[in-house]
Amino acid sequence: MKHLVANLVNDALARLPELAEATADLSVDSTVERTRDASHGDFASNIAMRLAKPAKKNPREIATSVVDALGDNPEISKVEIAGPGFINFYLSPSAFHAELKSILDSGTDYGRQPKKESPRILLEFISANPTGPLHVGHGRLAAYGASLGNVLEAAGFPVYREYYVNDAGRQMDILGTSVWLRWLESGGVVVPFPKAGYRGGYIKDIAAEIDISGIEMPAAEAVLDGMPLDGPEDASDATQEERDANKALRETYIEALVKRAVHLAGDTGFDRIRQQSLESILADIKDDLAEFGVTLDKWFSEQSLTGTGRIDDALAVLEERGILYKKDGATWFPATKFGDEKDRVVVRENGVKTYFASDIAYHFDKRERGFDHLIDILGADHHGYMARVKAGLEAMGYQGDDLEIELVQFVTLYRGGEKMQMSTRSGEFDTLRQLRAEIGNDAARFYYVMRSNDQHLDFDLDVATSQSNDNPVYYIQYAHARIARVFQKASEAGMSWNQDNGRGHLGQLTATQEKSLISALSRYPEIIELAAKNRAPQTLVHYLRDLVSDFHSSYSAHKVLVDDANLRDARLALYAAVKIVVASGLAILGVSAPDEM
RNA sequence: GCGCCCGUAGCUCAACCGGAUAGAGCACCGGAUUUCUAAUCCGGAUGUUGCAGGUUCGAGUCCUGCCGGGCGCGCCA
Structure with missing residues (x-):
């Protein structure tokens, strides 16, 4: 109906050549809005005020000429000029009745815009690392992304929904090692579990269910022989230096354990453990999301990028263009030339490509697949990536603005008035699955998107459960x-x-x-x-x-x-x-x- | 220190590229059911929109500075 009024205003303007110049770069649509107060009619346009300056005329004068040019329309019962120059429109009952009939005719298609051919939107969301079940924070990404996808589709845009599965690299090795250690434990081989490993209970479940046949159970001595000590937990009053040192020790320990796991289980044996762990977790995530009513068109595997050499291809393109440079044995991407704060490493001194390298390749791939507009829905802690990923797109020959990043702020769970801690590695998180079981899918989907995505969300379980009738x-x-x-x-x-x-x-x-x-x-x-x-x-x-x-x-x-x-x-x-x-x-x-x- | 996000009623939040008197829910008080589901409805209070300037006919909205909170600033992912 808004467009109905906007069109009338537009037609009126077309009959007023003296305002043509002033109207040139103004969207008439944007001047029309629903009124807050019924005494201002059904719709109001502020166009006279907006045109006052460029047309060098008094707003009320402009309003008068616009109203005179409107002529008679069956949809409009009354038009008034009010206040500093608002034009208030009162729509006729028949206009509203026509709208009502249109709802009955269209059914649930009512309100949906005609399908557009472009821009083709690729909506990437959740993309949680497949190292554990989804937690309540991911739930917000899922609910927001799914609803946004539906909204965009209703508005006529072609939308393709994608989940980027981070199934390559070091964290997968740590996952495999964590499962391997739990398997050893179940066989009586007890090794101090690494603090940097995945410690959630689901790791034990995976260890119990995967096919481990043909992989030898080593003695504890064989695992621990020559191992460095694990780093301690940080004391609450630890200095930054102490924290860094502890962390380095923990990293060294887990790295050494990964190597030992690969050695003792064998390349193919370890690979099987890792892949089965990944598949188990991914199956759980897919199932969880399906129950939550969140469907994806594609689960895009990072392994598919590394496996087909597409990261190397992307880097080769950048190399050819002379964009990359070497420093301290590493290969750098000059992100500062594209507006980022600092340059970023794409290939480490040890030859391992960074996450950022696959990010460049992935986003390049999205554009190459023919998607015009990329929307990434990310947790608020990822805001630092915006500049560099846009930089990567530009370096690959596309526009930084082709990528839009929607940040979703954190979720804090409260139970019994207490803030709950959430961390995947510590295993103390609350999962999306638990949340859904407690308050139901409908309430969860609804609560997650009730607030603006850039607002923090306090999820009080006591309120959501005990007062669910409200x-x-x-x-x-x-x-x-x-x-x-x-x-x-x-x-x-x-x-x-x-x-x-x-x-x-x-x-x-x-x-x-x-x-x-x-x-x-x-x-x-x-x-x-x-x-x-x-x-x-x-x-x-x-x-x-x-x-x-x-x-x-x-x-x-x-x-x-x-x-x-x-x-x-x-x-x-x-x-x-x-x-x-x-x-x-x-x-x-x-x-x-x-x-x- | 630098960067991004946020700050609106007691609480949780709205407010459509800047528009008319900043609105809802919760909570609190009172009322409504012989009548289609009372998980409902009707009535009642609340504001220096964090602070100070600026731009504008007009600022919660835009700009600058400050205060407060969150997050980020790795050859991690």
Whole structure:
């Protein structure tokens, strides 16, 4: 409906050549907005104020000429000039009724924009390292990414969802070693477990389930012979130097253990342990996400980049262009030339390529696959990567702006008023799976995206569980269930909805609550557009709450199943439309719309 | 120290490229059910939008400085 008004303003401007120059670089659409206050009409345009300076005219004068040029339109019942120069539009009831019919005609396609061919969007999200189950922080990335993907799709963009599986490199060796050690332990071979290893209980489960046949169980002495000591935990009052030193010791110990594991289990044996561990964890992650209603189009394996030499190819391209340079035995990428703070190593002195090298190759690969716009959803701690990955894209011949990074702030879990610690390696984290079991998928999906992604999220489990009836997600779902019930009741009472009759009597929906509700419904397409533009699914959350609040008010004030069939069918038409929009909005958020509660 | 994000009612948060009187929920108080689900509705209070300047017809929103919180600043991933 907003576009309807914007188009009228546009047409009016076309009839005013004296304003043409001033209007040149102004999007008329952006001047039209819903009013906050009903006394300002349904829509307002601030175009007269915006044009005042470039046209060198008084805003109210401009407003007057625009209004005169509008002419008569059946959709508009009244136009007023108010305040410093706002043009207020009052839409006719028939305009709202047409919108209502459009909802009934389109069903859950209502509000969806026509499909666009471009830009093709590649949405990468979660991409949690496959070294353990997803924790509650990943849950936020998953919920935000999934909802954002749905919102973008609803806004017409082609969206491809991808999870980057970091299944190559050192951490996989540490994972394999951790599992190997737990397997030894189960065979009575006890070795001090490395502090830098993965210590979660799931490691033992994996050790118990994987196929270990043909791999020899060594004696403890064989494992420990010549091993350095593990570094101690940091004391709470440790200085930075002590922390660095401890960490170096822990790293040395785990490195040595990895080498020993490879040696004792054999190259192929260790490889089998590592791959099985990876597969086990990945299967768990996939299952977890599927249950959470999060689907991906592709699980992009880092091994597929290293295995096919695509990282080398990318580096070769940079080499050819003379971009890379050598220093201290390492190969550097001059990120500072592309706006980053410092230059970055791509190949270490020991010949091992860095994570950044695969990042360059991966993002290059995304563009090469034909995606025009890349969106990465990352945890807030990754903000340091923005500049360098954009730099990498530019060096590979694309635009830094092809990549958009949406940062998601941290989640803090509270239980019993206590902040909970979350760390994968220490094994004390709370998993997404546990959270879902406690509060349910719907509440979890909803809570995760209720707040702006750039706000910290405090997740209070006590509130989410013990007071779950006050949960806004139920408030919205309840509206859907109530409507479903009304339709059921109608048919039970022999008052089945006659849709055609309802459509013919929408003029009887004259109550204040009903008019507000119709107006709220008509906002839905604008909300989709806005949420997509701002990458802000929470816009939809707030909208649904408002919409449903109008519904509950109307429902309480006016009985639906009245004897007057015309009024009854009209009200049923209104509620059918509400049901459609609520179901559609909840589907975008990944929340179910139950018919019964 | 440098960089990024955040700061709005007692609490948790909204506020559409800057727009009219900054809005919701929770909590608190009072009321509503012989009537389609009371997981509901109706009524009631709350603001120096962290502070100080600046730009503008107009600033929670943009700019500068400061204060407070989070995160990052590796030849880790």
